[in-house]
Amino acid sequence: MNEFLAMGGYAVFVWPAYGASVIVLVALVIASRRRLKRLEQALAQAEGRASMEDEA
Amino acid sequence: MFALANPRRFLNLAQWLEPLSWAAAAVFLVLGLYLSLFIAPPDYQQGETVRIMFIHVPAAWMSMMVYGFMAVASFLGLIYRHVLADLAAKAAAPIGAAFTFLALVTGSLWGRPMWGTYWVWDARLTSVLILFFLYLGYMALWQAIEDPVKAARAAAILCLVGVINLPIIKFSVDWWNTLHQPASVVKMGGPSIHPAMLWPLLAMALAYMLLFAALEMQRIRAELLERRLANLTGISH
Numbered sequence: 334m335n336e337f338l339a340m341g342g343y344a345v346f347v348w349p350a351y352g353a354s355v356i357v358l359v360a361l362v363i364a365s366r367r368r369l370k371r372l373e374q375a376l377a378q379a380e381g382r383a384s385m386e387d388e389a
Numbered sequence: 390m391f392a393l394a395n396p397r398r399f400l401n402l403a404q405w406l407e408p409l410s411w412a413a414a415a416v417f418l419v420l421g422l423y424l425s426l427f428i429a430p431p432d433y434q435q436g437e438t439v440r441i442m443f444i445h446v447p448a449a450w451m452s453m454m455v456y457g458f459m460a461v462a463s464f465l466g467l468i469y470r471h472v473l474a475d476l477a478a479k480a481a482a483p484i485g486a487a488f489t490f491l492a493l494v495t496g497s498l499w500g501r502p503m504w505g506t507y508w509v510w511d512a513r514l515t516s517v518l519i520l521f522f523l524y525l526g527y528m529a530l531w532q533a534i535e536d537p538v539k540a541a542r543a544a545a546i547l548c549l550v551g552v553i554n555l556p557i558i559k560f561s562v563d564w565w566n567t568l569h570q571p572a573s574v575v576k577m578g579g580p581s582i583h584p585a586m587l588w589p590l591l592a593m594a595l596a597y598m599l600l601f602a603a604l605e606m607q608r609i610r611a612e613l614l615e616r617r618l619a620n621l622t623g624i625s626h
Contacts, residue, residue, distance in 0.1 A: 340437040340438075340440070341431060341436045341437035342436075342437075343436060343437045343438045343502055346438055346441065346498045346499065346501060346502050347437055347438060347440050347441055347498075349498055350441045350444060350445070350494070350495040350498040350499065351426075351440075351444060353491065353494045353495065353498075354444045354448070354491050354495065357487050357490060357491055358487065358491075358600065361483065361484065361487045361604065362604065365483075365604055365607055365608050365611065366607065368608075368611050369607060369608075369610060369611040369614070372611055372614040372615055372618060373614060375618055376614050376617060376618050376621070379618055379621045379622055380621065383621055
């Protein structure tokens with residue numbers, strides 16, 4: 334296991350490369366999903382308001 | 390392509406294609422990472438640093454593919470005034486920027502042990518850095534112009550002008566002297582890398598493509614919602 338983590342002495346290059354890839358892609362997925370959820374909520378609210386105004 | 394120009398048809402398609410893409414992306418990510426980290430042998434010259442290739446090369450491919458996708462979408466948006474084409478290009482930009490950033494970072498971390506430097510201002514690295522700035526400029530342009538029709542047109546023109554950079558990136562390693570090696574997978578006469586390294590690379594590349602597909606569909610849905618919201622609140626005010 335230690336040998337695996339050591340990456341033949343190149344651990345300081347290999348693991349940051351993999352770490353950066355995971356962090357950037359996960360952050361992008363989370364940010365995209367949050368934005369979608371926020372817009373879904375905002376739209377549901379706006380549509381609720383619009384239908385109330387129609388009734389009034 | 391044209392059938393998808395209708396947002397309703399797009400949403401119907403995304404309804405099943407998007408979850409499928411997420412699932413397939415997850416499967417190939419796990420498979421690709423497993424092959425890259427555990428199965429692929431260390432290179433006889435590069436040792437374990439060769440494992441950086443399995444995330445560097447797919448990110449670099451995606452940086453160009455996503456830009457090509459945006460250029461096609463921008464072109465269709467300009468010519469046929471399809472809202473969905475404009476939004477597809479807009480939705481793809483942050484994904485392309487992320488892949489380009491990762492190509493630069495992972496390349497830098499690979500360059501330090503193999504070339505002895507994190508960065509050189511040679512043709513390949515510089516042209517990819519310009520690609521990254523093109524993505525940022527494209528996104529900034531959408532932010533800067535309030536009228537979505539004008540923003541779409543300006544951004545599309547910027548994107549199409551920037552297409553000139555793609556062949557420069559591709560052939561930079563052949564046209565100029567550079568530390569960066571020429572292509573060894575996509576070339577005449579087939580790939581020149583060993584299958585034990587080719588398979589992890591292809592699995593990761595497929596995973597990145599599927600991830601792009603899933604994210605892109607999700608982000609287009611968000612763009613469609615945002616536009617509907619703008620129309621709705623614009624009318625009710």
